Amino acid sequence: MDQIICLGDSITQHGWDVGKRGWVAQLSQAYVRRLDVLSRGFSGYNTRWTTLLLAQMLPRSLLGTRLITVFFGANDAQHAPLKQHVPLDEFVQNTRAIIENLREKAPFARIILITPPPVGDSLWAKTREAEGRVADRTNVVTRQYAAAVVGLAAELAVPCVDLWTVIETKREAHSGLPFAGYEVFSWDGLHLNENGNDVLFNEVLRTIRLNYADLDPDILPFVLPAHTEIIEGTREELLGFVLSE
Structure with missing residues (x-):
């Protein structure tokens, strides 16, 4: 089968966590x-490390890659001079x-950029304190990196999921909660919980349908026929499906 590649940092890695309704798992x-x-x-990866190690991060062959999501910024926005920090201009x-x-190696793949989500400052500070560490990110700085992704997407004519703005808008309805509503979408102030993953999955799917309608999963056919389409299940019948492709 052809493939979709989700490239990013821990929010993508954790996207397979079915216990938190991971957005990558939902996409799958x-x-x-x-x-x-x-x-x-x-x-933990940032864009600096990714540019240097991209060949090792991707499959050896990108043939058959139909879509790639690119989702960085949460680590780049770490405070300087900590090791994950990347200055804003270099991040861009x-x-x-x-x-x-990616365009060179997978010229037929569509691309979607995703901004980092907002940081719940007080929730993240509590999380870090429990770990014996100091808070190393703020929402004010992360907002700058998110805006930079939006701007770059426009420059490169690439669709963008502005996750920062979407979650900020939604959490305002919960601003009276102890952590200003960020706890509705994040379990630690940075990484997505079940609700946050639902938001991101739905935004990615909406972006696909708006910009790459031919990749809408509701219209893509199954690879190989459904079992109800197989009449007798003979070798000749099954090979006929292969030869007809």
Whole structure:
């Protein structure tokens, strides 16, 4: 089967966590028997590391890749001079280089950019305190990186899921909660919980349907016929399905 590749950091790596309704897992279910969904999420990685290691992060062959999601920024926005921090201008340059590399290696693949989600400052500070560490990210800074992704997507004519704005808008209805509503979408102030994963999955699917309608899972055919289409199940009948493709 052809494939979808989800490239990113821990929010993509954790996207397979079915216990939290991971957005990558939901995408895989949506495309079952249509396209394989391959996770290339690397926890803790930023765009600097990714530009250097991209060849090792991706499959050896990108033939048959129909769609690639690119989802970085949460680590790049870490406070300087910590090791994951990447200055904003370099972040933009790195993300542009990643897109150009993907376009070269997979010229027929569509691309979707995803902004980092907002940081729930007080919830993240509590999480880090429980770990014996200090808070190393703020929502004000992360917003700048999210806006940079939106701007770059427009420049490169690439669809963008503005996850930062979507979650910020939705959490306002819960602003009276102890952590200003961020706990509705994040379990630790940074990573997505069940609700956050639902939001991202639905936004990715909406973006696909708006921009790449031919990849809408509801219209893609199954790979190989449904069992109800197989009349006798003989060798000749089954080989006929293969030869007709």
